[in-house]
Amino acid sequence: MTRERIYLFDTTLRDGQQTPGIDFSVEDKIAIATMLDEFGMDYVEGGYPGANPTDTEFFKRTRTQKASFVAFGMTKRAGVSASNDPGLRALLDAKSDAICLVAKSWDYHVDVALGCSNEENLDNIRASVEAVVASGREAMVDCEHFFDGYKANPAYALACARTALEAGARWVVLCDTNGGTQPPEVREIVGAVIAGGVPGANLGIHSHNDTGQAVANSLAAVEAGVRQIQGTLNGIGERCGNANLVTLIATLALKETYSSRFETGVDSEKLQELTTLAHAFDELLNRSPDPQAPYVGASAFATKAGIHASALLKDPKTYEHVAPESVGNLRRVMVSDQGGKANFINALKRRGISVAKDDPRLDKLIAIVKEREATGYAYEGADASFALLASRILGTVPDFFHVESFRVMVERRFDANGNLKTVSEAVVKVVVDGEVMMSVAEGHGPVNALDLALRKDLGKYQSEIADLELADYKVRILNGGTEAVTRVLIESTDRTGARWWTVGVSDNIIDASFQALMDSIVYKLLKNRDRIGLIAAE
Numbered sequence: 001m002t003r004e005r006i007y008l009f010d011t012t013l014r015d016g017q018q019t020p021g022i023d024f025s026v027e028d029k030i031a032i033a034t035m036l037d038e039f040g041m042d043y044v045e046g047g048y049p050g051a052n053p054t055d056t057e058f059f060k061r062t063r064t065q066k067a068s069f070v071a072f073g074m075t076k077r078a079g080v081s082a083s084n085d086p087g088l089r090a091l092l093d094a095k096s097d098a099i100c101l102v103a104k105s106w107d108y109h110v111d112v113a114l115g116c117s118n119e120e121n122l123d124n125i126r127a128s129v130e131a132v133v134a135s136g137r138e139a140m141v142d143c144e145h146f147f148d149g150y151k152a153n154p155a156y157a158l159a160c161a162r163t164a165l166e167a168g169a170r171w172v173v174l175c176d177t178n179g180g181t182q183p184p185e186v187r188e189i190v191g192a193v194i195a196g197g198v199p200g201a202n203l204g205i206h207s208h209n210d211t212g213q214a215v216a217n218s219l220a221a222v223e224a225g226v227r228q229i230q231g232t233l234n235g236i237g238e239r240c241g242n243a244n245l246v247t248l249i250a251t252l253a254l255k256e257t258y259s260s261r262f263e264t265g266v267d268s269e270k271l272q273e274l275t276t277l278a279h280a281f282d283e284l285l286n287r288s289p290d291p292q293a294p295y296v297g298a299s300a301f302a303t304k305a306g307i308h309a310s311a312l313l314k315d316p317k318t319y320e321h322v323a324p325e326s327v328g329n330l331r332r333v334m335v336s337d338q339g340g341k342a343n344f345i346n347a348l349k350r351r352g353i354s355v356a357k358d359d360p361r362l363d364k365l366i367a368i369v370k371e372r373e374a375t376g377y378a379y380e381g382a383d384a385s386f387a388l389l390a391s392r393i394l395g396t397v398p399d400f401f402h403v404e405s406f407r408v409m410v411e412r413r414f415d416a417n418g419n420l421k422t423v424s425e426a427v428v429k430v431v432v433d434g435e436v437m438m439s440v441a442e443g444h445g446p447v448n449a450l451d452l453a454l455r456k457d458l459g460k461y462q463s464e465i466a467d468l469e470l471a472d473y474k475v476r477i478l479n480g481g482t483e484a485v486t487r488v489l490i491e492s493t494d495r496t497g498a499r500w501w502t503v504g505v506s507d508n509i510i511d512a513s514f515q516a517l518m519d520s521i522v523y524k525l526l527k528n529r530d531r532i533g534l535i536a537a538e
Contacts, residue, residue: 003263006222006252009043009173009204009230010036010245012281013058014072017047018238022285027471029058031284031491031499036233037064039277040266041245043228045070045100050090059094068138071096075103075128075141078116082131092131098138100173101128105160106149118156122163129167140171142206147174147181150189158196165197171204171228176217179210179240183220190224200225207243209235214243219251222262233281234293246278250295254322268326275328276347276380283381283489283501286474295327341366348394351387355394365393375505376478376485382503384492384523385516391526400525401458403518404429404436408446408510426450432459447473447513454517461525467495468524475509490516494524 013029016022024032029046036044044067047055051073062069071094076085083089091099103125104110110121125141132139141164143149143157150157161172174190181189186205194200205221205228207214218229235244249266252258278296282289291298301324324330328347341357344366348355355362368389369379379386391397406428415421426449429438439456443449455465472491477484486509493499500523504515 001260003259003261004227006262006264007042007204007228008040008245008249008264008266009045009070009228010041010232011045011072011206011230011242012036012232012236014045014047015230015238015242016232016236019236019241020238022236024054025472026054026057027491027493028284029054030063031471032233032281033063033069034499035277035280037067039273040264040270041067042265043068043070043098045072046096048072049094049096050087056090059096061095062097064097068097069095070098070100070140072100072102072142075101075124076131078114078120078124082127088128088131092135092137096137098140098170099132099135100140100142101125101132102142102144103128103160103164104145104149105143105157106145107153107156109145109149122159125160125163126167129164129169133168139167139169140173140204141169142173142175144175145177147176147185147189148178150192151185154192158193158198161193161198162196165202170202172198172202173204173206173228173230174221174226175206176208176214177206179208179214181207181217182211183213183216186217186220187224190221190226194225201227204228204230205243206230208237209240209242209244212240214241215247215251218243218248219258222252222258234278234290236285244294246274246296247294250274250322250327254326271326272328279378279380280383283378284474286476286489295322296329300324301329344369347386348390351383351390353387353390353394359394361394365390368393372505376487377503377505378487378489379503381489382501382516382519384500385502385519388502388519388523388526397522397526400432400461400522402431403454404431406450406453406514408450410446424449426453428453428456430454430458432461435459446510450510450514451517454514455521458521464528465521465524468521469493470520471499473513478505486512488512488516490520492520492524494527498527500527 013032017024033044044064046058046063046069049055049059049071059071071091073091074087076082076088104114104121107118110118114121129139129141143160146157164172203226205218205226207217229248231243231245231248234246235241252262252264253271275296279289294300301320341362345357408426410424412422423442424446425442427440429436437457437459439453441449441452441456443452451470458465470490471493474489476487478487479485485507488504490502491499502516502519504512506512
């Protein structure tokens with residue numbers, strides 16, 4: 001039986017950015033787009049070019065290799081031609097593979113928000129889609145407030161959808177913008193739209209989670225015929241969030257009622273990276289992953305002592321709806337650590353490191369990782385630190401240099417003009433091939449000073465790190481009080497465009513930062529020699 005294709009549209013970088021407390025930098029967006037692209041999303045919506053400097057900069061070039069890179073914006077305004085509308089022009093000038101136009105489909109909003117006639121709104125949709133198609137890009141239209149609009153005026157909401165399709169839109173996306181529509185209503189209205197002349201193969205669903213049913217509504221739409229699902233990583237988004245693509249991907253792949261009929265661009269091998277993707281994204285947001293998240297949460301396959309645990313040990317199927325390994329997660333109650341080993345072997349394999357299941361070094365690596373994570377390390381968000389740790393345990397890492405000591409000073413004083421200022425200075429003593437070098441640097445804060453001093457003179461390796469840049473620096477306090485344990489996550493990049501993350505943990509923020517900085521430099525030197533993943537195989 002041939003399975004139908006469900007297309008995955010990720011709007012984390014656009015709709016997800018409306019989450020209170022989340023503000024992506026350009027570097028954040030590049031990193032997330034790469035994660036989504038490599039995982040197997042069909043569409044990655046990057047934002048709203050022209051609306052803010054971050055999105056405008058982000059769209060100066062295409063940011064995905066396999067996924068369609070999507071720009072988002074409004075249809076043209078009434079009374080202005082498509083060629084003279086500045087908003088539409090910004091979309092057409094953006095470097096994207098596709099353009100998603102948001103259009104009003106509730107006549108109440110057309111009157112109140114746009115202040116134009118219903119017919120003018122249809123003209124705006126038609127002309128905007130035609131302009132996108134003429135530019136050679138794939139066009140899609142988000143019909144905003146579609147379900148509320150359909151309930152108020154079915155004929156007009158349907159007219160908006162049909163106008164978009166007839167003008168050349170590849171996808172017409174039905175949006176539950178207020179998030180209050182119920183699954184039976186979604187199923188009924190989608191069916192009516194298909195009966196009204198818009199094929200399911202051209203329909204998408206965009207659900208918000210205001211009643212906790214965004215995933216259910218998305219699946220109801222699929223049942224009714226929709227073939228594109230929009231959502232975000234871990235369900236982030238304004239108010240109560242969007243449909244959680246992490247949950248939807250796993251459900252579509254692992255539940256027979258869907259997997260027997262549908263397929264996505266995420267294969268079983270990539271599905272095993274789902275937990276890593278979800279946790280790495282949370283680490284990038286500098287927040288703790290939800291332990292009770294479906295499929296990927298730390299408690300998703302956890303069972304306390306008692307009859308549940310007893311039955312689980314006899315046969316995991318007694319209390320597990322899917323195998324935790326299928327999504328890269330772990331069973332928390334186990335007779336042996338074999339399941340844990342399988343996850344580690346897969347994690348190492350993804351980094352190009354091969355190791356036998358019975359290799360005693362693997363047991364040592366697992367023990368060290370578990371011990372470190374108990375103290376606050378988080379390797380899901382620090383790929384480079386994990387690769388270095390694995391390489392050191394499973395093989396050897398060259399001793400490029402040795403830091404004999406470092407000192408960081410922070411002085412708050414008045415300058416010659418009587419202005420109060422804070423000055424940070426770092427001194428680092430490095431040994432390379434027996435030669436001792438001391439470097440001093442001032443910086444914008446103690447961590448910046450330490451970074452500058454550490455990379456000021458590495459002897460014969462100095463030219464190799466000239467293109468190394470720190471793209472981001474995140475700090476999380478893991479417990480309360482001024483003596484709290486601190487986790488530092490550093491994102492680094494170089495002229496090749498590669499990005500990697502390193503982690504440090506300590507009750508001293510400078511020491512935690514130093515650990516992450518050291519890992520970043522060593523990783524860069526190994527990367528220059530194409531040695532990442534090869535050392536452990538020796």
